[in-house]
Amino acid sequence: MQIVILGGGITGMFSAYYLLKDGHAVTIIDKDSPSDQTSAFNSGQLTAAFASAPRIYFNEIFLSYLGRKGAIWISPKQILKDPSWFFSAARKGMTGFEKGILSLSEKSLELFRIFFREESIEVDLIKGVIELYDRIERAKEVAGITNARFVDGNEALEIGYKNFGGGVLFEDGLSVNPAKLFVQLRSKLSQMGVKMILGQEANLNVTQGRVNFVKADTSEVRGDFYLVAAGSRSRHICKMIGYDPKIMPARGLSMIFSVKGGSQIRTPGFFEDYGIGVSPHDSVTMRMTSFFQMVGFNEKFKQSERSWMINTIREHLTADIDIHQIGEGVGYRPCTPDQLPVIGKVPGYSNLFIASGNCRIGVTLAPVTGDIVRSLVNGRELNRDFTQFFDPSRFSN
Numbered sequence: 001m002q003i004v005i006l007g008g009g010i011t012g013m014f015s016a017y018y019l020l021k022d023g024h025a026v027t028i029i030d031k032d033s034p035s036d037q038t039s040a041f042n043s044g045q046l047t048a049a050f051a052s053a054p055r056i057y058f059n060e061i062f063l064s065y066l067g068r069k070g071a072i073w074i075s076p077k078q079i080l081k082d083p084s085w086f087f088s089a090a091r092k093g094m095t096g097f098e099k100g101i102l103s104l105s106e107k108s109l110e111l112f113r114i115f116f117r118e119e120s121i122e123v124d125l126i127k128g129v130i131e132l133y134d135r136i137e138r139a140k141e142v143a144g145i146t147n148a149r150f151v152d153g154n155e156a157l158e159i160g161y162k163n164f165g166g167g168v169l170f171e172d173g174l175s176v177n178p179a180k181l182f183v184q185l186r187s188k189l190s191q192m193g194v195k196m197i198l199g200q201e202a203n204l205n206v207t208q209g210r211v212n213f214v215k216a217d218t219s220e221v222r223g224d225f226y227l228v229a230a231g232s233r234s235r236h237i238c239k240m241i242g243y244d245p246k247i248m249p250a251r252g253l254s255m256i257f258s259v260k261g262g263s264q265i266r267t268p269g270f271f272e273d274y275g276i277g278v279s280p281h282d283s284v285t286m287r288m289t290s291f292f293q294m295v296g297f298n299e300k301f302k303q304s305e306r307s308w309m310i311n312t313i314r315e316h317l318t319a320d321i322d323i324h325q326i327g328e329g330v331g332y333r334p335c336t337p338d339q340l341p342v343i344g345k346v347p348g349y350s351n352l353f354i355a356s357g358n359c360r361i362g363v364t365l366a367p368v369t370g371d372i373v374r375s376l377v378n379g380r381e382l383n384r385d386f387t388q389f390f391d392p393s394r395f396s397n
């Protein structure tokens with residue numbers, strides 16, 4: 001069959017990878033905007049996570065309005081634009097989805113291991129990732145939920161992180177350089193025969209519950225099935241054909257540094273209470289990421305925000321690093337109000353699927369998302385207990 005994918009980020013690419021392996025012909029159309037490369041500008045940490053978004057509590061939002069510094073910021077304009085999104089996100093809090101997300105991420109990590117074994121790509125792969133917490137009790141609690149290993153503040157010190165109450169060590173977790181994964185997956189897919197139409201914006205042409213073709217800037221592309229995998233832009237594409245997947249962008253910043261004398265940090269870390277990621281890549285390159293800001297699509301970060309991120313990291317590394325910035329990029333996490341992905345058939349359409357909404361763990365979940373897409377396209381029955389929590393029809397009323 002001919003499959004046309006709108007969006008060549010990590011989700012669209014892993015979907016293409018599995019569809020191709022099943023013998024389908026795949027075309028990816030991507031607008032390839034240099035200002036929007038979420039799948040290349042993220043932390044690249046792959047762990048058995050149980051939550052796809054940070055907690056969104058109204059008291060925290062108001063404290064940030066009063067000047068408290070931190071990673072989360074939600075602009076009042078965004079709340080006024082879509083108040084029901086924020087009310088349901090705040091109401092949902094942190095319960096009810098952990099088991100589902102955990103089993104998806106565990107399965108995805110297994111698929112990543114197979115992928116890295118089978119495909120010779122060089123992505124600065126590191127084994128072992130640590131999540132760090134101010135409060136030792138929270139570290140113990142998370143270790144219990146995830147089955148990862150609890151470490152106390154002293155062991156965190158030995159690993160290279162100071163001023164934390166404790167942490168959770170994902171010994172089977174992985175870290176990659178996401179920019180390398182992005183570029184190499186694109187070239188692998190081209191070699192395998194995926195047709196790439198890059199630099200063109202795609203939209204759907206539909207009549208009576210069917211997609212007729214995808215309209216790109218210079219062509220019309222036809223297929224048997226179509227997949228919207230346009231990250232946080234998926235909402236725009238779907239709303240034009242009468243379906244709202246309720247995906248909002250939560251932007252973040254990636255800064256890449258060269259480290260004089262080597263980074264000395266061997267285990268990538270995520271500072272949960274600050275929303276900051278530290279990912280060493282090769283011995284002299286290091287990535288720092290932070291911010292979960294709901295401000296729409298807007299690339300501008302303040303210098304004071306960059307300084308806050310770097311200073312917070314310095315306060316928590318045992319090594320005194322000499323860094324020189326060599327790159328930077330903004331990413332937009334595709335987030336739903338119930339913190340669950342949107343994967344499945346688009347309600348009201350017989351030949352259209354959507355795969356998005358993986359928010360802050362979209363790289364981790366890309367293989368399992370692609371694997372679900374392949375099953376749906378191949379018409380394989382999936383257990384309803386498994387599919388219901390990411391079913392797109394939950395947003396169709």
Ligand SMILES: Cc1cc2nc3c(=O)[nH]c(=O)nc-3n(C[C@H](O)[C@H](O)[C@H](O)COP(=O)(O)OP(=O)(O)OC[C@H]3O[C@@H](n4cnc5c(N)ncnc54)[C@H](O)[C@@H]3O)c2cc1C
Binds near residue numbers: 232333
């Ligand atoms: C700072 C930061 C740190 C993060 N850290 C991690 C992490 O450590 N681990 C993890 O698992 N996840 C992490 N994430 C989340 C992860 O990056 C995202 O969830 C993931 O990249 C989403 O991938 P995607 O393919 O669904 O969407 P995207 O990467 O946004 O890809 C969508 C693609 O669709 C294209 N597109 C959009 N509209 C159109 C259109 N109309 N026509 C054609 N093309 C279109 C875009 O150009 C884009 O290439 C992080 C995110 C950020 C911002």
